[in-house]
Amino acid sequence: MTDRTERDDDRAVRALVIGFGRTGVAVARSLLAAGAGVRVCDRRPAVDFAAALVLFAGRLDTCFGSEDLMCLDGVTLVVPSPGVPADAPLLRTASQRGITILSEIELAARALTVPLLAVTGTNGKSTTTSLLGEMLRAAGARPFVGGNLGTPLIEAAGGVYDVAVAEVSSFQLEWVERLRPQIGVFLNLTDDHLDRHADREAYGRTKLRLFANQTGDDVAVLNGADPWIRRHAGDFRARRIWFDGGTQATGCRETGNGCERHAHAGEVSGSGSPKDDRVVSSADGSVIHLRLAGREEAYPLHAVQLAGAHNRENMMAAVAAARAFGVSAAAVQQALERFRGLEHRLELVRERAGVRYVNDSKGTNAGAVIKSLASFEGNVILLAGGIEKGGDYGVLVEPVRRTVKRAIVFGAARELLARTLTGATEVELVDSLAEAVTRAAVVATRGDTVLLSPACSSFDMFRDYADRGRQFKALVEAL
Numbered sequence: 196m197t198d199r200t201e202r203d204d205d206r207a208v209r210a211l212v213i214g215f216g217r218t219g220v221a222v223a224r225s226l227l228a229a230g231a232g233v234r235v236c237d238r239r240p241a242v243d244f245a246a247a248l249v250l251f252a253g254r255l256d257t258c259f260g261s262e263d264l265m266c267l268d269g270v271t272l273v274v275p276s277p278g279v280p281a282d283a284p285l286l287r288t289a290s291q292r293g294i295t296i297l298s299e300i301e302l303a304a305r306a307l308t309v310p311l312l313a314v315t316g317t318n319g320k321s322t323t324t325s326l327l328g329e330m331l332r333a334a335g336a337r338p339f340v341g342g343n344l345g346t347p348l349i350e351a352a353g354g355v356y357d358v359a360v361a362e363v364s365s366f367q368l369e370w371v372e373r374l375r376p377q378i379g380v381f382l383n384l385t386d387d388h389l390d391r392h393a394d395r396e397a398y399g400r401t402k403l404r405l406f407a408n409q410t411g412d413d414v415a416v417l418n419g420a421d422p423w424i425r426r427h428a429g430d431f432r433a434r435r436i437w438f439d440g441g442t443q444a445t446g447c448r449e450t451g452n453g454c455e456r457h458a459h460a461g462e463v464s465g466s467g468s469p470k471d472d473r474v475v476s477s478a479d480g481s482v483i484h485l486r487l488a489g490r491e492e493a494y495p496l497h498a499v500q501l502a503g504a505h506n507r508e509n510m511m512a513a514v515a516a517a518r519a520f521g522v523s524a525a526a527v528q529q530a531l532e533r534f535r536g537l538e539h540r541l542e543l544v545r546e547r548a549g550v551r552y553v554n555d556s557k558g559t560n561a562g563a564v565i566k567s568l569a570s571f572e573g574n575v576i577l578l579a580g581g582i583e584k585g586g587d588y589g590v591l592v593e594p595v596r597r598t599v600k601r602a603i604v605f606g607a608a609r610e611l612l613a614r615t616l617t618g619a620t621e622v623e624l625v626d627s628l629a630e631a632v633t634r635a636a637v638v639a640t641r642g643d644t645v646l647l648s649p650a651c652s653s654f655d656m657f658r659d660y661a662d663r664g665r666q667f668k669a670l671v672e673a674l
Contacts, residue, residue, distance in 0.1 A: 316382025
């Protein structure tokens with residue numbers, strides 16, 4: 196592990212790790228193992244880290260309770276945790292002083308000795324990353340599966356793995372230099388994290404850094420239905436595989452799969468060149484068709500448990516990435532049928548008195564909610580709220596008008612959501628998630644779906660989206 200000055204002696208590296216959560220702990224451990232001197236800082240007091248510090252047995256220099264610029268004294272490398280914005284005083288000052296700033300995934304990628312498969316985008320990253328990992332396991336490989344999904348990628352370095360699969364967020368891509376995944380996946384781009392990025396263009400360009408160092412020997416799996424991705428894909432040097440869940444071809448017939456008209460994998464319009472490989476779904480959504488290296492393959496979905504058009508896109512992306520990596524078609528099909536989906540993502544909690552309660556706590560932006568609502572034909576009671584993340588919540592109006600019979604909004608953004616959705620559906624404001632669940636149980640009737648899909652971050656009331664989802668499930672089970 197070296198800094199930008201290409202030091203031969205890792206022991207000369209004096210690193211500052213900003214943020215001592217799960218990622219910071221993993222980075223500190225890895226840097227110490229490489230022989231670097233390590234200082235950690237966090238705004239929280241030392242007492243909050245007593246258990247973690249025991250593991251380091253006094254080998255760390257610590258700077259807790261503040262982020263004083265003196266923390267940078269003698270430092271040659273700064274590694275910020277993903278939650279630290281690029282304009283934080285420590286990072287601004289480090290940049291002004293010419294100190295190298297690298298993200299955790301950059302350090303991890305430099306230390307990895309196995310291929311890296313990386314997934315980015317606004318929505319669907321966790322599902323696609325996890326499904327891709329299952330496909331690799333079905334093929335007999337030993338994959339590391341993590342990144343923004345949970346376990347920091349740097350923990351894969353030195354592990355007994357054949358391949359690393361990582362979910363990668365825009366925050367993690369702010370400080371990368373040489374990161375080069377063998378296969379990169381870009382699922383979609385909608386408004387999100389605009390409380391941190393200047394606008395959607397800046398947000399999207401940060402995600403493009405995942406592909407900046409790829410060459411013709413690498414693969415980029417791209418959403419052909421996303422206009423922003425199509426507009427920027429001309430700059431990619433990697434071999435491209437396009438997926439498109441909304442494209443349907445005309446005048447073709449196939450027997451044996453229940454579909455008379457389907458989209459052939461070579462007929463995605465407006466995306467790339469005829470030489471690009473492609474993966475699309477049949478017109479009725481029952482089959483995924485892949486054209487890879489001139490060969491046509493079909494993956495029937497009748498035994499697949501993931502539901503919804505958004506999950507079909509996730510499956511297409513995972514199929515393309517897995518097959519490009521060399522996973523057998525049989526292993527891909529097996530994983531498609533075995534995968535049950537993720538906690539907090541359209542997770543059925545229970546059915547009570549004919550009402551289904553669904554936990555979609557990971558739906559933290561408007562685009563995610565739109566995709567989730569597309570999985571239901573109607574009669575949805577939507578529970579939404581939290582801290583708004585910027586962007587246009589007006590895009591929710593028409594999907595809500597079509598699908599939602601009542602919206603119960605809570606949290607810091609409830610007034611904004613109420614103003615936005617009034618007129619599209621009946622709107623009720625409450626103080627908390629607990630009250631929202633109670634009210635939904637009162638007004639719901641047989642055949643309704645109570646859907647927690649917040650369109651907001653969780654930090655006004657919860658530790659994170661997972662904490663919010665778990666509390667929702669406990670409230671539902673207690674009804």
